[in-house]
Amino acid sequence: MNITVIGLGHVGLVHAAAMAAIGHDVIGIDSDRARIATLLNGEVPFHEPGLSEEVHRQRRAGRLEFTNDPHVAYSGSEVAFICVGTPALPNGKADLSAVEAAARELERSSAPGGLVVVEKSTVPPGTHELLRRLLRADMCVASNPEFLREGTAMTDTLNPDRIVVGTDEAFADAVMRDVYSTMTDSGTRYVATSVATAELAKHACNSFLATKISFINAIANLCDAVGADVSQVAGVMGSDPRIGPDFLEAGLGYGGFCFPKDVAALSETFYDHGIVEASLLLQQVQRINRGMIGHVIAKLTRYVGLLPGSRVAVLGLAFKPGTDDTRYSPAVSLARTLERRGARVSTWDPKVRNVEELHAKPYPDIYNACRGAKAIILATEWDDIHRMSFARLADVMDGTTIIDARNMLSDSERSRAAAAGLSVIGVGQGEEVPACAWI
Numbered sequence: 104m105n106i107t108v109i110g111l112g113h114v115g116l117v118h119a120a121a122m123a124a125i126g127h128d129v130i131g132i133d134s135d136r137a138r139i140a141t142l143l144n145g146e147v148p149f150h151e152p153g154l155s156e157e158v159h160r161q162r163r164a165g166r167l168e169f170t171n172d173p174h175v176a177y178s179g180s181e182v183a184f185i186c187v188g189t190p191a192l193p194n195g196k197a198d199l200s201a202v203e204a205a206a207r208e209l210e211r212s213s214a215p216g217g218l219v220v221v222e223k224s225t226v227p228p229g230t231h232e233l234l235r236r237l238l239r240a241d242m243c244v245a246s247n248p249e250f251l252r253e254g255t256a257m258t259d260t261l262n263p264d265r266i267v268v269g270t271d272e273a274f275a276d277a278v279m280r281d282v283y284s285t286m287t288d289s290g291t292r293y294v295a296t297s298v299a300t301a302e303l304a305k306h307a308c309n310s311f312l313a314t315k316i317s318f319i320n321a322i323a324n325l326c327d328a329v330g331a332d333v334s335q336v337a338g339v340m341g342s343d344p345r346i347g348p349d350f351l352e353a354g355l356g357y358g359g360f361c362f363p364k365d366v367a368a369l370s371e372t373f374y375d376h377g378i379v380e381a382s383l384l385l386q387q388v389q390r391i392n393r394g395m396i397g398h399v400i401a402k403l404t405r406y407v408g409l410l411p412g413s414r415v416a417v418l419g420l421a422f423k424p425g426t427d428d429t430r431y432s433p434a435v436s437l438a439r440t441l442e443r444r445g446a447r448v449s450t451w452d453p454k455v456r457n458v459e460e461l462h463a464k465p466y467p468d469i470y471n472a473c474r475g476a477k478a479i480i481l482a483t484e485w486d487d488i489h490r491m492s493f494a495r496l497a498d499v500m501d502g503t504t505i506i507d508a509r510n511m512l513s514d515s516e517r518s519r520a521a522a523a524g525l526s527v528i529g530v531g532q533g534e535e536v537p538a539c540a541w542i
């Protein structure tokens with residue numbers, strides 16, 4: 104089938120490559136001319152494992168094209184996936200201006216004849232009504248939320264847990280079943296819903312997962328106060344099949360481009376519909392998440408004392424391993440907060456080359472980042488951290504404390520750190536923290 108993908112960011116580019124990989128003829132369009140130039144030049148503008156290889160494979164096979172000309176992008180197109188950004192506005196609601204602009208462009212530039220316009224961007228329930236108003240009567244609307252995770256986006260998209268498609272039109276339903284027939288033929292579950300249901304399902308999934316993380320982080324804070332161990336509590340909780348073990352890792356909290364904005368947007372949607380208690384629930388989820396940075400800094404102050412001018416090394420800046428994405432990264436917020444409090448912060452990340460909000464560029468080498476540090480904070484669970492030598496760290500540091508803000512070090516790593524004279528302090532492992540830790 105002829106497919107257009109509008110917006111070639113973390114979702115759009117991966118989706119375009121995946122659609123080509125299952126045999127469709129795909130053309131990707133982006134309003135950012137520089138991005139199109141980069142892609143036409145054979146480069147992929149961000150780090151995502153396997154993406155570059157898939158893009159090259161599909162380009163060589165002639166199934167994947169890029170353009171910034173709407174007429175080229177939409178001529179002959181049967182399905183157009185809208186994958187543009189929907190960032191949070193200052194009031195927490197989703198900014199739908201890019202979705203609106205894409206719909207207007209589709210209305211202007213596409214040929215008449217039953218184009219199915221699919222919301223892939225995460226949008227609040229009801230957005231299909233906006234699309235309906237903006238699109239021509241001969242066009243259909245569907246919602247097909249994306250559940251990919253950065254770092255495993257290509258595999259997630261090619262092997263989804265389920266394909267969710269919401270539409271209220273029979274023609275769109277038939278076309279969307281065709282789009283995914285290769286995957287459904289090999290056993291992937293296809294969930295057909297109304298458009299509003301599909302829109303809401305995505306916000307519900309992300310907000311529920313974020314709630315799980317904030318819940319375990321709240322338990323971690325309590326563990327610190329009462330001398331319990333959050334990893335064991337999470338193990339007990341996770342072995343109940345009704346709860347499940349995933350998304351119960353306590354630490355610095357969630358970040359990235361999806362969870363923070365989706366939780367804020369669903370909280371606003373609850374509020375708009377008068378379901379105020381649920382809006383407050385999600386506000387608390389966000390509050391607990393932000394508070395984890397203060398909780399970790401309180402540990403630092405308690406165990407090391409944070410004098411203005413002290414050097415602190417933050418290891419990891421990406422919002423999670425496997426990506427160079429620092430949008431809403433708790434690691435970056437932590438480094439920023441430490442800088443604001445007068446610490447001299449040095450950072451390291453294997454993929455992030457620069458973060459504008461921070462004073463200094465990250466070091467490409469862990470030991471250089473840790474030179475002269477009073478304390479080190481492990482902020483993103485990169486594998487390289489497991490490979491570092493504690494003896495070398497102890498040599499270059501000016502202190503002896505490692506705050507493991509992601510509870511990523513194993514017992515044997517902790518023993519090796521202790522043998523090198525370093526002490527490791529985790530999150531929710533029974534260390535008491537003053538109640539004023541919340542910010």
Ligand code: UDX
Binds near residue numbers: 251309
């Ligand atoms: C998320 C959803 O998982 C995905 O389905 C959706 O399509 C987009 O948003 P992503 O943002 O790539 O994906 O990251 P994810 O792996 O879900 O992690 C989100 C954040 O939560 C990260 O900052 C991660 O470090 C944090 N996290 C995750 C925890 O703090 N604890 C956990 O137990 C799990």
